[in-house]
Amino acid sequence: MGRSWGHVVRQLTDAEIDHYDRWDERCAVSPKCQDQATHLTAYDYVTGRAGRVTDSRRRACTPHAEKFAAKHGIEIAPAPEFEPKRDRGIIAAEVDSFDEPLARVKLERSGRSWVLTEYGGNGFTISGTVWLDRVPAETALEDVLPHAEAELALRRRYVITRPWALSHRIADTFVERAERTPAWADVPWVFTIGEDSAGYGRAVWRAIGLLDEQFKPEVWALGTTGIDLDRAIRTTNTMLAEHWELGEWTRRDNTATTKGRARVR
Ligand SMILES: [Zn+2]
Numbered sequence: 001m002g003r004s005w006g007h008v009v010r011q012l013t014d015a016e017i018d019h020y021d022r023w024d025e026r027c028a029v030s031p032k033c034q035d036q037a038t039h040l041t042a043y044d045y046v047t048g049r050a051g052r053v054t055d056s057r058r059r060a061c062t063p064h065a066e067k068f069a070a071k072h073g074i075e076i077a078p079a080p081e082f083e084p085k086r087d088r089g090i091i092a093a094e095v096d097s098f099d100e101p102l103a104r105v106k107l108e109r110s111g112r113s114w115v116l117t118e119y120g121g122n123g124f125t126i127s128g129t130v131w132l133d134r135v136p137a138e139t140a141l142e143d144v145l146p147h148a149e150a151e152l153a154l155r156r157r158y159v160i161t162r163p164w165a166l167s168h169r170i171a172d173t174f175v176e177r178a179e180r181t182p183a184w185a186d187v188p189w190v191f192t193i194g195e196d197s198a199g200y201g202r203a204v205w206r207a208i209g210l211l212d213e214q215f216k217p218e219v220w221a222l223g224t225t226g227i228d229l230d231r232a233i234r235t236t237n238t239m240l241a242e243h244w245e246l247g248e249w250t251r252r253d254n255t256a257t258t259k260g261r262a263r264v265r
Pocket residue numbers: 027028029030033034035060061062063064
């Protein structure tokens with residue numbers, strides 16, 4: 001600790017405490033301590049010969065936070081007034097990862113495969129390449145177009161916004177997020193909350209938003225621990241409140257569904 005400085009400790013917000021509780025992330029000051037995390041401690045320190053500065057942040061229970069404050073002669077700061085979304089993504093991490101917006105796509109044959117190239121930004125920056133493996137190479141370009149559109153919908157939730165331009169065995173068009181197009185903007189999403197244990201050591205509660213079966217859904221992970229349907233609904237309502245307007249939830253067994261619309265941004 002000789003080469004450490006800048007010790008600070010603050011209370012967690014109610015949302016942060018709730019988040020850590022749902023994910024079973026307890027006090028991290030001591031491996032033995034399994035108390036609820038109520039504070040965040042942080043300090044900077046120098047590591048290795050190169051003298052790199054690293055910061056250490058740890059969740060702490062109330063007794064460990066008080067000990068930390070006393071040891072370093074500092075006051076415990078109150079929780080921030082606004083949710084610290086960028087504070088190591090505690091809450092932000094619950095929001096689905098952000099995809100770079102696409103502007104344009106190009107479809108062409110490359111060797112033995114049909115390839116869809118996705119362009120972001122101004123329509124010139126390549127942001128992804130998708131091999132349409134299930135489409136035989138000898139398929140005519142016109143017949144590949146529906147496959148390309150299905151791929152864009154399922155993988156990215158994009159639709160084409162004008163007819164494909166065909167020239168020299170290449171097809172090219174512009175695309176937009178489905179929900180931003182007139183055809184889909186007013187269509188309500190269906191939201192489902194449930195517990196899903198597939199592929200994980202422990203069951204994860206999730207909320208899933210689906211605009212239509214053909215489109216990629218949005219998924220929000222709610223937590224693993226101490227969650228029942230009531231808490232899952234409360235968490236979803238809180239988590240989605242900023243961007244979504246949700247209706248009343250209908251419960252069945254251990255799941256709940258509702259409809260919702262994106263708030264106009
Ligand atoms: Zn502790």
